[in-house]
Amino acid sequence: MDNYGPESFGALNAEEYDDLHDPGTTDQAVDLLFGLFGASDVLELAIGTGRIALPLARRGVRISGIEGSPLMVDGLRAKPGGTDIPVVIGDMADGRSFEPFEAPFDHAFLVFNTLFNLTSQEAQVRCFGHTAARLRPGGLFVIETFVPDHARLAETQRVETKRLDIEQVWLEAAVHDPIAQTLDMQRIRITKDGTRLVPLPMRYAFPAEIDLMAQLAGLRLRDRWGGWDKQALTATSGMHISVYEKL
Ligand SMILES: C[S@@+](CC[C@H](N)C(=O)[O-])C[C@H]1O[C@@H](n2cnc3c(N)ncnc32)[C@H](O)[C@@H]1O
Numbered sequence: 001m002d003n004y005g006p007e008s009f010g011a012l013n014a015e016e017y018d019d020l021h022d023p024g025t026t027d028q029a030v031d032l033l034f035g036l037f038g039a040s041d042v043l044e045l046a047i048g049t050g051r052i053a054l055p056l057a058r059r060g061v062r063i064s065g066i067e068g069s070p071l072m073v074d075g076l077r078a079k080p081g082g083t084d085i086p087v088v089i090g091d092m093a094d095g096r097s098f099e100p101f102e103a104p105f106d107h108a109f110l111v112f113n114t115l116f117n118l119t120s121q122e123a124q125v126r127c128f129g130h131t132a133a134r135l136r137p138g139g140l141f142v143i144e145t146f147v148p149d150h151a152r153l154a155e156t157q158r159v160e161t162k163r164l165d166i167e168q169v170w171l172e173a174a175v176h177d178p179i180a181q182t183l184d185m186q187r188i189r190i191t192k193d194g195t196r197l198v199p200l201p202m203r204y205a206f207p208a209e210i211d212l213m214a215q216l217a218g219l220r221l222r223d224r225w226g227g228w229d230k231q232a233l234t235a236t237s238g239m240h241i242s243v244y245e246k247l
Contacts, residue, residue, distance in 0.1 A: 001119070001199060008069075009068065009072070009200070010070070012199070013198065014071035017075065026051055028229055029052055029111065031228075032230065033056060036140055036243065037140070038061075040106035042063050043065070043101070043131070045114070045127065045131065047085070049079070050076040050079055050085065052111060063085055065085060065088070066092050067087055067089060067090075068091055069089075086101075092118070093123040094130075098134050104135060106140075109140075109142040109144075110131075110142075111144040115143055121181070128213045129216070132217035136246070137246055138245060141214070144228075144240070144242075145205070145240065146238060146239050147206070147237055147238055147239060148205075156177070157174060159172070159173045167191060168190060169190050172187050173185065173188060181203050181204050182203045183204060214244040220245055222243045223242075227239060
């Protein structure tokens with residue numbers, strides 16, 4: 001999707017992010033991540049408004065972030081403790097975003113499908129490489145993404161009704177390229193006040209491809225679950241949490 005960059009998500013979503021993007025799993029995610037990291041030095045890629053970073057920091061994790069959108073970081077800064085977290089504004093696929101952090105990190109994480117906000121395989125591979133290069137041996141890189149649904153990917157386009165009541169209809173239109181594994185989406189909100197477009201391009205990857213990205217970066221799969229409760233990943237799981245370890 002042309003003219004959509006690392007800052008675009010925040011420009012379009014920052015104002016209402018916390019209200020509209022609650023996955024309902026934040027407490028479980030914080031518990032699991034704290035269990036893995038303890039009080040260590042941790043980098044969150046795409047830290048956003050601090051949904052996960054702030055509760056981890058309150059438990060004693062020394063957390064830093066990279067974030068593409070200054071507006072999302074404004075949201076983080078406005079919350080209690082938000083000004084204490086070092087954040088570099090930059091693209092998580094670009095090595096320059098990692099340079100200001102002098103010391104290596106013990107661990108890193110990238111959650112809520114955000115790996116897929118990098119819209120090419122090459123950018124996703126670069127993100128893995130730069131992150132792994134900043135980790136100490138034995139350090140963990142935790143990824144959370146949805147597991148792509150073959151049934152929904154059978155078509156090259158779709159339109160879905162996401163919300164409908166007497167005052168509004170929210171539609172989601174998507175164009176799918178199965179070769180590039182990209183989904184260009186427009187979320188279309190039609191209300192009595194007019195129409196609002198919230199585009200979201202993404203590139204999906206199946207767990208096996210993500211494992212290869214990790215392998216290229218010198219990481220090995222250590223644990224994998226089908227949810228933040230550590231349930232088993234099965235053929236019908238809609239998401240996975242994968243824990244990679246630097247060799
Ligand atoms: C779904 S939000 C997740 C935010 C936060 N990690 C959370 O779990 O609530 C996606 C975040 O990724 C950021 N983002 C998107 N592309 C990025 C990129 N290339 N580099 C850095 N951040 C990016 C967006 O600005 C947004 O804050």
